[in-house]
Amino acid sequence: MVRPVKVGIVGLGPRAEVLLAAFLRMDEMEVIAVCDLHEEPIRKTLGIFERYGKPAPKTFTNYHEMLKLEELEGVFIPTSWNSHLAIAADCMEAGKYAAIEVGGASSIEELWQLVHAYERTKTPVMMLENACYCRDELMVLNMVRKGLFGELVYCEGGYEHNLRNNLARMENTGEERAYHNRFRNGELYPTHELGPLAKILRINRGNRFLSLTSSATKSVSIPAYRRELTAKGEPYPDVPFNQGDVITTIIKCAGGENITLTHSVSMPRPYSRNGRVQGTKGIWLEDVKGIYIEGMSRDETLIDPAGNPYDRHFWDPVESFYEKYDHPVWKTDKDKLVGGHGGLDSLAIRAFLHAVRNRENPPIDVYDVAAWMAVTCLSEQSIAMGSMPVAFPDFTNGKWIRREPTPRNRWSLDEVCEECFED
């Protein structure tokens, strides 16, 4: 049994509730403190602890007071997109490991502040990007590191999720998404798809994002949906809605690879993260649930009407690679999944707890957070300037060229550690 890590939570909104569904089932941690500006969510949270038969945590309405608890080792910060980075920096200044939720930045400056907080305190921040620990993304990372895809050239990802019901009604969807989509226009939610791709492409460890262009379609899906609701007798105010229905962003990397991202949360369609990882030897394409590896997957030679031969190539189902190439973390932890997003939340949480317990750098660190979240404000800038290319700052100040992959344990998303089964 590992030593339970003592943690606190700042922000007791809907996302905290989902996190607690994992926290309160995990022996690896104790939630000793919770904080919210308001009494009502604190009361609700204490009720959840009671239902799980867990001892009540200390409660705070000012997180600066909570950070004075000496025994506190790490803090989860499921607050709003506009507040979690500044709170994380304060946690780091207090010597507490910080765990933030996903999202994008509003300015490059708030990311520099986070980087400076880390460099001043050497206390890490991690983004709980659960998609990095999805089975297929982990397996593709493993296959890429084993060389099966050859030299990487091109990736795609997306967040295509029909959230129209929430967006049209301007309800709080748990991350104030509706408000950001109403007032902004850009790649507002890049990390679910970009996180795994950035790790696969060794961003900040021998590679980096150089520049991007971003393009937005018109915004007509939410107004159309509101008109439908109104016609059904559910009138909604026809307030402006800025976010384009589909945002396409192309990121150029120092290694010569491009990444295309698609953001779309207002259109009716099945969910997809649009995963694609492609190299000189193979390709994974999430939407076809397929992988093609040259020399391993099926090819056929056919004859055209003029008598000339041509080749056809066929997808293998992703599942056919699981037995041989599942990532070691998936094998060790697939029966321990608890909580939200099919239990994937618990993998990102365990990775964070491991880093806190061992005072290590987490697998998604401050430079990853800064690079991934910068996509959002840079995308807004590019769109505002007619899709002009805009440059990424180098948040590592040149260290990316020779930065070693960290941490060296089984949670690493940089290297695949077959023998690292410590916890």
Next chain:
Amino acid sequence: MVRPVKVGIVGLGPRAEVLLAAFLRMDEMEVIAVCDLHEEPIRKTLGIFERYGKPAPKTFTNYHEMLKLEELEGVFIPTSWNSHLAIAADCMEAGKYAAIEVGGASSIEELWQLVHAYERTKTPVMMLENACYCRDELMVLNMVRKGLFGELVYCEGGYEHNLRNNLARMENTGEERAYHNRFRNGELYPTHELGPLAKILRINRGNRFLSLTSSATKSVSIPAYRRELTAKGEPYPDVPFNQGDVITTIIKCAGGENITLTHSVSMPRPYSRNGRVQGTKGIWLEDVKGIYIEGMSRDETLIDPAGNPYDRHFWDPVESFYEKYDHPVWKTDKDKLVGGHGGLDSLAIRAFLHAVRNRENPPIDVYDVAAWMAVTCLSEQSIAMGSMPVAFPDFTNGKWIRREPTPRNRWSLDEVCEECFED
């Protein structure tokens, strides 16, 4: 029986051979003249006519001589990417309908020359873009015009075709593709995917392409493949190869829609044209062979770990829409397909012959040709300038705003004419 149209062919290379596999099986036409600069392909072509038991055509080595044949009504021009536009303009000046093959332009100026040739002579040119007559593309056009997709917002297309064998060996693949890919870097082959999308989006008839950005990955797949061949004892010269392995181009339309195109001909993978057509009510996605239409396709409501409901949406197989929504042309002609590309060539050819026979504007006309082919040189410019946005000229000089869809017959790709069964 319709009156056979009298046609000639300029350029007797590999593409002409594939075209002849359709021509010589079609009663709607007579090939009365063929032309090539060289005697050898003329001899080979005469042999093909003999094998089909067809009367030998007149032969020419100078197409200007061929164009003097008064009975000649239309000319097919399967010549190189660098020559077919100028030859088409000469055909139009001689009063002969011109049919060009697919490809992209090297300059905006060569497209203006084509447009001016049409406006001076009123003799049309058509691009034989067979992909516009593919079953699924035709059906999606039909469904869009019936309103099933709502207001269109976003489209994607691609030409992802593993042609590495030809490209690495610098062989002539029938359209000097290898040479263009060696020296250029851009969206060199846009029309297979863009043609159907442009028609669905009413480009040049109430809509137009406004601008694009284009991004190229590094070019490493061909050099890697050449090293493999060399290692196997088939040495190939390591000459420079400019074309990026994956080119991504985003076109903005006047109607507020975006189109993302992917060009990739050097990477090992299954073939795809990446089709996607998306509106406020539905989406077609080629790679999943699926369509989702709101209110028609399956939805389910599930509960997350915090007890909140969320929706899942499911694809319907494309085939499930065939019976009800197949395009009228597919129904009338699906049993008459002959020749290349699964017989699709013959649909584009019949559309051209219909226009010639009736002295009508063809369904893909000079303004379509100019807009579609302009993507290639504009993409090169954008890539050369670090993915800067570049503007499309308006080849219609403003006429696109109120241009009527033409022709009004069953071959139209602008409107779907249920009752137009004339031939």
